[in-house]
Amino acid sequence: MLEIKNLEVSINKIEVLKGINLKINSGEIHAIMGPNGSGKSTLAKVLAGHPSYSITSGEILFEGKNINKLSPEQKAHKGIFLVFQYPVEIPGVNNEEFLRTAFNLKKKFNKQQETNPITFFDILKKKLKAADLTIDFLNRNVNEGFSGGEKKKNEILQMNLLDPKLSILDEVDSGLDIDALVNLSKTINNFINKNKSLIVITHYPKLLDYIKPDFIHILYNGKIIITDNILLAKKIEKNGYEWLINKTL
Amino acid sequence: MSNNLLKNFINKPYKYGFNTNIKTEKIKKGLNTEIIYLISEKKKESKSILKFRLKAFNCWLRINEPKWAYLTYKKPNYQNISYYSGPNKQKIFSNIEPELVNVLSKLDISPNEKKNLAIDFIFDSISIGTSFQNTLAKSGVIFCSISEAIKYYPFLIKTYLGVVIPSGDNFFTALNSSIFTDGSFCYIPKDIKCPLELATYFRINDKESGQFERTLIISEDNSKINYLEGCTAAKYDKNQLHAAIVELIALNNAFIKYSTVQNWYAGDILGNGGIYNFVTKRGLCSGIQSKISWNQIETGSKITWKYPSCILSGKASKGEFYSVALTKNNQQADTGTKMIHIGEETCSHIISKGISNDNSKNSYRGLVKIGLKALKARNYSQCDSLLLNNNSSSNTFPYIQVQNASSHVEHEASTSKINEEQIFYFLQRGISLDYAINLIINGFCRDVFSQLPLEFVLEANQLLNFT
Numbered sequence: 001m002l003e004i005k006n007l008e009v010s011i012n013k014i015e016v017l018k019g020i021n022l023k024i025n026s027g028e029i030h031a032i033m034g035p036n037g038s039g040k041s042t043l044a045k046v047l048a049g050h051p052s053y054s055i056t057s058g059e060i061l062f063e064g065k066n067i068n069k070l071s072p073e074q075k076a077h078k079g080i081f082l083v084f085q086y087p088v089e090i091p092g093v094n095n096e097e098f099l100r101t102a103f104n105l106k107k108k109f110n111k112q113q114e115t116n117p118i119t120f121f122d123i124l125k126k127k128l129k130a131a132d133l134t135i136d137f138l139n140r141n142v143n144e145g146f147s148g149g150e151k152k153k154n155e156i157l158q159m160n161l162l163d164p165k166l167s168i169l170d171e172v173d174s175g176l177d178i179d180a181l182v183n184l185s186k187t188i189n190n191f192i193n194k195n196k197s198l199i200v201i202t203h204y205p206k207l208l209d210y211i212k213p214d215f216i217h218i219l220y221n222g223k224i225i226i227t228d229n230i231l232l233a234k235k236i237e238k239n240g241y242e243w244l245i246n247k248t249l
Numbered sequence: 250m251s252n253n254l255l256k257n258f259i260n261k262p263y264k265y266g267f268n269t270n271i272k273t274e275k276i277k278k279g280l281n282t283e284i285i286y287l288i289s290e291k292k293k294e295s296k297s298i299l300k301f302r303l304k305a306f307n308c309w310l311r312i313n314e315p316k317w318a319y320l321t322y323k324k325p326n327y328q329n330i331s332y333y334s335g336p337n338k339q340k341i342f343s344n345i346e347p348e349l350v351n352v353l354s355k356l357d358i359s360p361n362e363k364k365n366l367a368i369d370f371i372f373d374s375i376s377i378g379t380s381f382q383n384t385l386a387k388s389g390v391i392f393c394s395i396s397e398a399i400k401y402y403p404f405l406i407k408t409y410l411g412v413v414i415p416s417g418d419n420f421f422t423a424l425n426s427s428i429f430t431d432g433s434f435c436y437i438p439k440d441i442k443c444p445l446e447l448a449t450y451f452r453i454n455d456k457e458s459g460q461f462e463r464t465l466i467i468s469e470d471n472s473k474i475n476y477l478e479g480c481t482a483a484k485y486d487k488n489q490l491h492a493a494i495v496e497l498i499a500l501n502n503a504f505i506k507y508s509t510v511q512n513w514y515a516g517d518i519l520g521n522g523g524i525y526n527f528v529t530k531r532g533l534c535s536g537i538q539s540k541i542s543w544n545q546i547e548t549g550s551k552i553t554w555k556y557p558s559c560i561l562s563g564k565a566s567k568g569e570f571y572s573v574a575l576t577k578n579n580q581q582a583d584t585g586t587k588m589i590h591i592g593e594e595t596c597s598h599i600i601s602k603g604i605s606n607d608n609s610k611n612s613y614r615g616l617v618k619i620g621l622k623a624l625k626a627r628n629y630s631q632c633d634s635l636l637l638n639n640n641s642s643s644n645t646f647p648y649i650q651v652q653n654a655s656s657h658v659e660h661e662a663s664t665s666k667i668n669e670e671q672i673f674y675f676l677q678r679g680i681s682l683d684y685a686i687n688l689i690i691n692g693f694c695r696d697v698f699s700q701l702p703l704e705f706v707l708e709a710n711q712l713l714n715f716t
Contacts, residue, residue: 048677051669076679084677088670092692101688102678109679141692158678 001026001197002047002166007058009046016042018222019058024166027194031208031233032201034219035241040201041085043219044170047199048082049075062166077109081164083155085171090142095154098142099124099161106162124161130190131157132183148175156187167191168199173207185210205233220245266484266514269352269454273373275334278457280327282306285427288333292396292430295403305416305426312420315554318583319612319644322552325490325525332428334458335375352452366477366704367392369449373458374430381445391436392447395463398434405436409467413496413533413560421492421527421554425461429494432462437472437503446475446704453482453513453524459490466496468503470536475506475702480549482514486522488551493528501536501563506544508701510708513549520579523551530557531587534566534595542569543586544700546709551580556614558587561595561623568597571697573709576609576641585615585646590623590656599630600696605641612644617658619651626656635693636666637686 002024009017017039024030032040046053047060049072059066067075090098103123104114115123128135131153143151152172159167169188173181188211192198200211208216208230216233218226220241225248226232236244276287285306289299314324353370367381369392376394385392391402399406416426433449453460468474482489491513499505507530516523526549532541543557559568570586588597597617605611613632634643645662667689675685691698691710701709 050673072673072676073679073681076677082677084674088668088674090671090674090689091665092695093688094692097688097692098678098680101684102680105681105684106679162678 001063003061005059005061007046007060008056009042009053010056011042011053015056016053016222017046020222020224022217022224024197024199026165026197027192028215029192029198029200029211029213031213031216032199032219033203033205033216033233033236036203038219039222040219041170044082044168044199044201047075047168048072048080076162076164077106079165081159081162081167083152083159083167083169083172085174087143087146087151087155089144089146091144093142094138095140095142096121096124096138099138099158102158103161127157127160130160130187132187133157149177149180152176152180152184156184160187160191165195166197166199168201170201171203172200173202173204181207182210205237208233218244263484263514265355265481265512267355268456268483268485271336271454273334273336273455275331275455275458278329278331280330280332280428284332288428288430291333292399294399297407298399301411301416302427305423308417309420309423309427312417312423314420318554318614319610319646320552320554320581320583322525322581325488327424330490331455331458332461333374333430334455335373335430336377365445367445367447369394369433369447371431371433371449371451371460371462373453373455373460376431376433385443385445388441388444389438390441390443391434393434395429395432395434395465398465402434402436405467406465409465409496409498411496413498413531414494414529418529422494422529425463425492425494425529429461429463432464432493434464435466435474435476437468437474439469440471441469442473443475446477446702448477448479448704451478451480453489453491456483456485456487456489459492461492463494464496466498466505466507468497468499468505468539470501470503472500473504476508477702477704478507478509479512479708480509481512482524482549484514484522486517488516488522489524491524491526491528491550495528495530495557497532497541499532499534499536499539499541499566502538503536504540504542505532506542506702507532507557508544508705509546510705510712511545511547511549511553512712515549515580516551516578518578520551523580524549525552526550526555527552528555530555531560532558532568533560534563534568536563536566538565538567539563540567540569542571542700544571544697545573546697546701546705546712547572547574547582547584548712550582553580553582553584555584556586558589559597560589560591561597561626562591563595564592565594565596566592567595569700570597570599570601571700572601573604573694573697574602574611575604575712576611577606578609579607580609582610583612583614585613587616588618588628590617590619590626590628593622593624593626595623595626597628599628599632601630601632602694602697603632603634603643604637604690604693605634605643606637607641609641610644611641612646614646614648616648617650617660619653619656619658621652624653624655626653628656628658630660631696632660632662633693634664635690636664
């Protein structure tokens with residue numbers, strides 16, 4: 001589904017990713033771990049097409065096609081979804097209107113007929129339940145005044161609704177208590193199937209008890225220094241990153 | 250990223266910039282007593298109106314142009330304007346020149362298509378015609394040009410003209426009062442709910458004149474009127490002056506709702522041309538529980554100087570002001586309201602939304618004054634500004650004066666800017682920039698849009714729509 005070849009990325013002329021190689025097949029879950037500042041969030045944003053970053057070399061292939069130059073909304077329409085670490089508040093914009101616009105613009109991109117507000121509401125009601133949110137949530141503005149947990153639930157609701165092929169979860173566990181984390185993981189696990197892929201970015205190995213990855217990649221200083229299976233997470237939990245970095249380099 | 254893209258969306262071409270080549274009667278440039286005599290003679294006015302004009306002119310000579318507004322512009326040369334220009338007068342819509350019929354359909358105000366709307370159409374200095382006058386007359390409603398009112402209803406004119414806005418109120422009211430050419434007049438009798446919405450469309454077509462209209466609306470006891478005003482202008486590289494007066498009078502328990510979509514030509518991207526818009530609008534709530542509501546969508550004009558106000562003298566009378574002002578390119582707007590509370594238990598509500606882009610300046614200026622005898626008066630004001638880029642500016646100048654201890658005044662203000670992370674959030678969800686801006690602006694203006702009459706909702710949406 002996704003193939004990254006020798007990807008080098010800079011922001012304000014400072015190189016932040018220094019040759020990333022990664023291949024993700026349909027139905028796979030990949031965890032990306034690493035200490036603060038290693039480039040994990042940068043990789044997430046680059047995949048989604050954030051305009052502040054420029055790709056200086058290498059390529060990103062999505063379903064076999066180079067997407068280096070696609071705009072963020074084109075990437076979204078093709079099925080790449082980013083669960084933001086800090087979802088931004090958008091005052092004045094109603095949640096339901098926001099969701100309906102996103103939903104219908106994706107339909108439009110796929111040359112399907114738009115869904116009318118009444119049918120859409122029925123679809124949305126089911127997704128709300130799955131994300132453990134109530135209907136009054138729709139009358140609020142996008143992320144405005146949401147608690148940390150509500151923001152994350154809203155991200156997962158949007159993922160469920162827009163049904164992307166590749167979802168990138170950037171620190172989805174940050175700001176969540178243990179009960180919320182268990183619930184959210186359940187929703188995510190229900191969402192994935194053999195046609196969907198997941199990139200899970202996290203500092204803490206704890207999350208991987210709930211969302212079980214097929215592979216773990218350790219990102220350090222803009223490079224993937226080691227790729228292994230889930231057992232690696234246990235070792236990191238016990239010994240920390242420094243142990244691993246010293247061992248590898 | 251967002252700044253450059255935004256620029257393209259906001260700078261939609263001006264749809265109404267066409268000019269109409271038509272035979273006009275125009276008087277020579279300049280402003281002096283000779284010109285005033287000439288205009289008065291053309292309109293075959295009574296001596297009392299001529300006297301009114303001359304008194305105002307004397308006043309004008311002694312008043313200075315106001316300098317307190319947050320506006321910079323080159324003073325117009327008042328002697329280099331022709332104060333009267335208009336097509337030869339035609340009485341009814343069905344019998345006007347084909348060129349003007351064309352204008353009406355281009356402006357989408359053809360009277361044959363507007364079934365629930367009586368329209369007075371003012372072209373430069375002249376009212377071309379008023380529709381549905383007979384239908385309205387059955388309910389006793391008078392809707393005509395102010396020139397006709399001066400001729401046929403001298404008693405009403407004598408009683409009410411210049412009562413709410415004395416000619417010497419300010420520099421521009423004195424100017425208008427001395428040379429006003431046309432405008433609309435509405436009279437709603439006691440206990441009548443006006444059966445149609447009334448509308449006046451103002452059009453500036455001439456390059457070297459301007460428009461100096463005045464409108465007077467009188468709503469008798471227990472009556473109700475919904476009035477709409479639209480304005481557009483031909484596109485020129487020189488500036489034209491628009492100095493108007495609107496006076497409203499609401500008697501006991503009467504309700505006047507006055508809505509404006511102001512879309513005068515705003516000048517080009519470099520700042521050439523555009524209308525200088527200096528307008529004084531004021532309503533008097535003189536009766537018990539009378540109510541005046543000003544609603545405005547301001548998107549046009551190079552310079553806007555406009556403060557639709559309410560004098561709340563009747564007991565428990567109510568004033569409202571709902572405004573959206575959008576400025577772009579080199580536009581400058583200094584707009585707001587005045588709520589003067591005189592009577593007991595009077596109440597006012599102000600919602601102002603300013604959106605600015607490019608190098609524009611957008612200011613809210615408002616006065617809330619609660620007098621000694623306005624016991625238990627209440628006011629709520631909310632002024633929000635939204636900046637779309639780094640170069641535009643937004644200001645709020647609230648003046649609050651309270652002279653008794655039993656009143657309640659609230660003021661809220663906010664300033665926000667659309668930032669790159671918000672735009673990226675929309676884009677990542679597959680919502681392109683134009684849709685994103687629409688959602689943001691619609692959300693920002695929701696409180697004001699919900700007040701607009703149906704007739705204007707579509708137009709306001711089009712004006713502020715970037716998709």
